[in-house]
Amino acid sequence: MSGGVAADASALLLEAIDVVRTYRLGRDVEVPALRGVSFQVDHGDYVAIVGSSGSGKSTLLNLLGVLDRPTSGQVRYDGRDVRELPDAELARLRNQRIGFVFQSFHLLPRLTAVDNVILPLVYRPGTKRERRERAEAALAAVGLADRMAHRPGELSGGQQQRVAIARALVTEPALVLADEPTGNLDTTTGEDIMALLESIQAEQDTALVVITHEPEIAHRAARTIVLRDGVIADGSSP
Amino acid sequence: MSAREAFRVAMQALIANRLRSALTTLGVLIGVMSVVLLVAIGQGARSEITGAIEGLGSNLLFVLPGDGDFGGGPRRSSFVLDDVERIDRELLGGGTRVAGYTIGSEVLQAEGERLTATVLAVTAGYPAVLSRELARGQGLTESDVVTARRVAVLGATTAETLFPGQDPIGRTMAIGGVRYRVVGVLARVGGGGSPFGPDQDRNVLVPITSGQRLFGTDRLDAIFVRATATQTVEADRAVVRRVLAQRLDAEEFSVISQDEIIGVVGDILQILTLVLAAIAGISLLVGGVGVSNIMLVSVSERTREIGLRKALGARTRDITRQFLLEAIVLTGIGGAIGLALGIAGAQLVAALAPVPAEVTGWSIALALGVSVAVGLVFGVLPARRAGQLDPVAALRRD
Ligand SMILES: Nc1ncnc2c1ncn2[C@@H]1O[C@H](COP(=O)(O)OP(=O)(O)OP(=O)(O)O)[C@@H](O)[C@H]1O
Ligand SMILES: [Mg+2]
Numbered sequence: 001m002s003g004g005v006a007a008d009a010s011a012l013l014l015e016a017i018d019v020v021r022t023y024r025l026g027r028d029v030e031v032p033a034l035r036g037v038s039f040q041v042d043h044g045d046y047v048a049i050v051g052s053s054g055s056g057k058s059t060l061l062n063l064l065g066v067l068d069r070p071t072s073g074q075v076r077y078d079g080r081d082v083r084e085l086p087d088a089e090l091a092r093l094r095n096q097r098i099g100f101v102f103q104s105f106h107l108l109p110r111l112t113a114v115d116n117v118i119l120p121l122v123y124r125p126g127t128k129r130e131r132r133e134r135a136e137a138a139l140a141a142v143g144l145a146d147r148m149a150h151r152p153g154e155l156s157g158g159q160q161q162r163v164a165i166a167r168a169l170v171t172e173p174a175l176v177l178a179d180e181p182t183g184n185l186d187t188t189t190g191e192d193i194m195a196l197l198e199s200i201q202a203e204q205d206t207a208l209v210v211i212t213h214e215p216e217i218a219h220r221a222a223r224t225i226v227l228r229d230g231v232i233a234d235g236s237s238p
Numbered sequence: 239m240s241a242r243e244a245f246r247v248a249m250q251a252l253i254a255n256r257l258r259s260a261l262t263t264l265g266v267l268i269g270v271m272s273v274v275l276l277v278a279i280g281q282g283a284r285s286e287i288t289g290a291i292e293g294l295g296s297n298l299l300f301v302l303p304g305d306g307d308f309g310g311g312p313r314r315s316s317f318v319l320d321d322v323e324r325i326d327r328e329l330l331g332g333g334t335r336v337a338g339y340t341i342g343s344e345v346l347q348a349e350g351e352r353l354t355a356t357v358l359a360v361t362a363g364y365p366a367v368l369s370r371e372l373a374r375g376q377g378l379t380e381s382d383v384v385t386a387r388r389v390a391v392l393g394a395t396t397a398e399t400l401f402p403g404q405d406p407i408g409r410t411m412a413i414g415g416v417r418y419r420v421v422g423v424l425a426r427v428g429g430g431g432s433p434f435g436p437d438q439d440r441n442v443l444v445p446i447t448s449g450q451r452l453f454g455t456d457r458l459d460a461i462f463v464r465a466t467a468t469q470t471v472e473a474d475r476a477v478v479r480r481v482l483a484q485r486l487d488a489e490e491f492s493v494i495s496q497d498e499i500i501g502v503v504g505d506i507l508q509i510l511t512l513v514l515a516a517i518a519g520i521s522l523l524v525g526g527v528g529v530s531n532i533m534l535v536s537v538s539e540r541t542r543e544i545g546l547r548k549a550l551g552a553r554t555r556d557i558t559r560q561f562l563l564e565a566i567v568l569t570g571i572g573g574a575i576g577l578a579l580g581i582a583g584a585q586l587v588a589a590l591a592p593v594p595a596e597v598t599g600w601s602i603a604l605a606l607g608v609s610v611a612v613g614l615v616f617g618v619l620p621a622r623r624a625g626q627l628d629p630v631a632a633l634r635r636d
Contacts (some may be wrong), residue, residue, distance in 0.1 A: 067549055067629045088553045095551020106546045106633065110254050120550040122239050122247075168551070 011043045012079075013174055013207050014064060019073035021059050033059040035230040036073065043174060044205040046198070048218040051227030057211045058179055060227065064209060065098055065177045066090045084102075095123050099168025099206075101178035101197070105160045107152040113139060114148040117167045124171075138166040142196060158189035165196060171203075176200070178210040182217070194220075239556045248564040251536070262532045266572030266612060267523025267579070270605040274580025276518045277601035279587060280511025282594030287507060288500045290438075293427070295369035297471050298496040301461035301478060305489040316490045317458040318448060325481050329474060331466060332566050334363035336457040340449055346442060348400040348411035355396050356441040357413060359449020365391075365424070367464045369605060375407040375422030386447035390418040394426040395439040414452050418444065463493075471495055515601070517610070526574065526612035533565050533620035537627075544624050545632025558625030565617025566610055573609025577602060616629055 021034040033056045041047055041064070049057050062068040063075050066082050075082040077093060085093070099120075100106075107116045117135035139148055142162040152160050161181060168176050178197060182190030192212075194217055201208040210217065218224045226234040239247075250258040284580040317556035322338040325520055329335050340359040345352060355599045358364070362380045365372065373394065382389055390413065395524035397406050397420075463478055465471040475493050482491050537544070544557055581602075 062630045065549065067633075088555070091548065091551050091553040091556075094549060100549050102633070106542065106549075108543055108546070110250070119547070122243050123547075123551040123553075123556060171551075 013041050013043045013077070015040045015074070015076040016060075016064070017074040019060070019063060019070045019075060019078065021056070021063060021068070021159070022071045022175070027140075032230055034063070034070075037227075037232055038073075039225060039232065041175065041207050041209060043207055044201070045207040045209075046049075046201050046220075046222040047207075047209045048221035048224045049209065049211045049223060049227060050213070050215075050218050051233075054232040055227040057227055061177050061179050061209065061211055064175075065100060066093055075203055091123070095120060095171065097174045099171060099173040099176045101161070101164050101168050101176060101181045103180040103183040105152070105157075105164045105184070107160055108151050112149050112151055113144060113155065113163045116152070117165055117170050118180070119167060120171050120236075134170055135166070138170040139163070142166045157185050158192060161185060161189075161193050162196065165193070165200075169200060172204070173206060175207045175209065178208070180211050180213065182212070182214070190214075239560070244556075244563050245465050245567070248567050251540075252567060255536070258532060260529055263568055263572035263575070265525030265528040266522065266569045266609055267525070267576040269518065269525040269612075270573045270609050271580040271583065272518035272521050273515055273605050273608070274577055274597060274601050275583045275595070276514035277511055277585070277604075278580070278584035278595040278597045280507065280514045281598050281601075282584075282588065282596040284504060284507035284511060285596060286594045288504050291496060291500050291503065292615030293369075294496065295367075295464065296496065297465040297468055298368075298497070299463040299465065299471065299475055299478060300494045300499060301463065301482070302492055302494060303459070303490065305492055307372055312552040315457045315459050316486050317461055317509055318456060319361070319450075319458065321482060321485070322458065322461055324484075325461065325463065326363075328477050328481050333473075334366045335464045335466070336461065337361045337364040337367040338446065338461040339364060340446065340453060340454045340455060340457065340459050342449070344414035344452070346396065346400060346411060346413055347404075347411065351400045351402070351508035352401045353396060353440075355393070355493070357449060358441055359446045359453065360443050361446050364443065364462075367462050370427075371425040373423045373425040374405075375420070377422055377444060382445040383447050386451060387445055388416065388418045388448050389421045391422040391424060391443040392420055393424050393437075393443075395437060396442050397423045399440075408423055413442065413444065416452055425572050426429065437523070470503045492635070515604070522608060522612060526569070526616040527567055529565055529613060530616035530619060532568075533561060533617055535622070536564070537561060537620045537624040540624075541627060541632045541635045544627050545629045545635070548627070548629035549633065554625040556625075557627075558621045561621035561624045562592065562617045565621065569609045569613030569616075570606075573606050576609070577605050580605065 017038050019034055019037045020032070023031040023033055025031060048059065051057050063070055066075070066077070069083050077097065082090065105212040108119070114132065114135050117138050118131050121134060136148060139145060142165050144159060144162050144166065147155060147159060152163070155163065164171060176197065181197065182193050185193060197208055197210065198220065200206055210221070212218055225232055301317070303317065317338065319338065322336050326336045338361050342357045342359070343354060344357045345354050360378065362378050362383050364370070365377055372391070377391060378389065390411065392400070392406060399407060400406065400411060406423060409420050411418055411420060444452070446458070463474055465474045475495065478493050526606050547557060584597050588595040
């Protein structure tokens with residue numbers, strides 16, 4: 001299993017310690033989405049998060065992706081508590097360490113595939129030419145060398161998700177977070193996409209955390225975290 | 239994100255919504271255009287009027303009824319012809335330096351032609367003191383004044399209207415029903431009847447004495463004194479004051495120099511110009527509100543894009559800057575086009591209308607500065623709103 005490879009590196013990438021996330025609705029209605037979650041992700045790890053709808057999977061992923069801060073508890077990256085980092089530092093962390101893959105792709109419709117892949121590079125130093133070359137290489141790596149100039153509307157769902165994966169990889173992140181990446185795709189295409197993500201995880205030593213509803217995918221991960229009502233019901237390694 | 243990159247993204251977004259961007263720009267464009275155009279007209283009027291006053295010659299003193307406070311409305315004049323003569327006796331050197339007039343409006347008639355014109359009943363020195371030149375015939379003489387002779391010197395337009403294609407010298411005409419003989423025609427001043435002053439060529443000069451009889455008065459409306467040099471203006475003013483004070487109270491007359499009049503008139507017209515600019519500024523403000531509005535729509539439409547950009551590493555600052563730049567580009571383009579149209583409009587007005595128009599450097603700078611400032615001010619709210627969007631919520635929006 002690919003997870004075993006990561007164990008050699010065994011360096012801790014991120015750590016969630018007793019993470020609580022409570023949404024406030026109006027004045028006094030509180031929705032506890034996560035009620036104390038602790039686990040670790042190592043470099044090169046492959047973790048699947050499963051659980052029924054509303055169990056808090058997306059909430060957890062957003063916290064790992066530092067798009068959100070926990071109500072209490074800690075998310076630690078490279079030993080630093082996310083809650084203590086200023087907004088600009090979180091942006092940097094997302095840009096340099098994390099790649100996102102969404103269920104609904106989230107490509108900008110007016111940009112071509114290559115310009116969509118360039119997007120994260122725009123928020124870091126570099127020349128236009130370097131960015132373009134990296135984006136083209138990333139698109140080639142996901143098998144879309146011949147679709148560079150296509151806009152999202154001119155691509156199939158699977159191709160769009162490949163563009164999104166290229167966008168997540170172009171920054172060479174330490175961690176790829178995928179929230180139901182195959183949720184909008186048919187089974188075969190979904191398997192291709194998962195195979196692509198897994199090959200990247202294995203070959204580039206990138207940690208992969210993927211939310212899924214599909215048991216087959218969960219089985220392939222090194223570890224599966226089962227969320228139930230905002231707590232980890234089963235966090236065993238296989 | 240680099241400034242260049244941000245500019246590129248802003249342009250892309252504006253081009254993606256071409257029509258909307260154009261319409262939003264239009265609001266700013268109209269505002270800037272009206273600022274430039276109205277200020278140009280105001281400035282044009284100002285230089286035209288002060289130019290007309292300067293055209294009377296230099297170093298003039300105007301002796302007017304009243305204490306110089308124009309707020310009190312027109313005063314009945316206390317000046318008589320003897321005042322002109324007494325001032326003349328006291329002033330030293332320089333030939334004819336004092337003149338006076340009484341002004342009225344009468345119907346002029348000659349061989350079936352009719353014209354209502356300004357009648358200036360003047361002392362013999364009037365043309366010399368006020369730099370009016372004779373084109374043909376002779377001017378009015380001391381003896382014409384002394385004997386109240388019914389002779390007239392016509393303004394150029396008056397002559398052409400009453401005696402089309404003929405030589406008016408020696409012909410007779412009626413002024414207010416009284417027969418006069420034409421002895422001379424004045425050289426054309428030009429400038430025509432602008433909305434800001436009477437037509438200097440559409441008048442007729444008659445001897446003060448016969449004119450006073452015509453108007454049924456023994457008063458003069460104003461006295462003019464020409465100093466021989468700028469340095470002696472104040473000395474002459476003192477003489478005029480002393481002479482008039484012998485007979486009149488201080489509130490009955492005031493002595494104003496040409497420079498003072500140019501200053502006051504210039505100030506008034508400057509204020510007028512600023513009022514025009516302010517009114518035009520309101521339309522610029524409305525244009526700015528339009529920009530703000532469209533930017534808010536744009537932010538709301540692109541909420542998902544903002545969420546995505548944040549997820550990919552954009553800082554609050556990057557997003558804010560992107561939208562701010564978009565607003566500034568929008569208003570900057572509107573400002574530039576509005577400026578071009580304003581200048582073109584001013585030239586058109588100057589060419590076609592009797593209203594002069596002068597585009598000044600400060601109105602250009604103001605227009606461009608203000609339009610960029612409008613983008614900044616009205617872009618800040620939407621841009622900040624964009625920057626502060628919560629990425630999780632923004633990404634979930636559909
Ligand atoms: N912004 C929010 N405001 C209030 N409650 C929220 C918000 N986001 C999520 N929740 C609540 O938190 C709980 C967990 O939501 P979350 O989106 O993490 O579930 P999930 O496991 O991803 O579900 P699914 O499989 O349907 O995507 C749910 O009860 C949800 O209603
Ligand atoms: Mg979810």
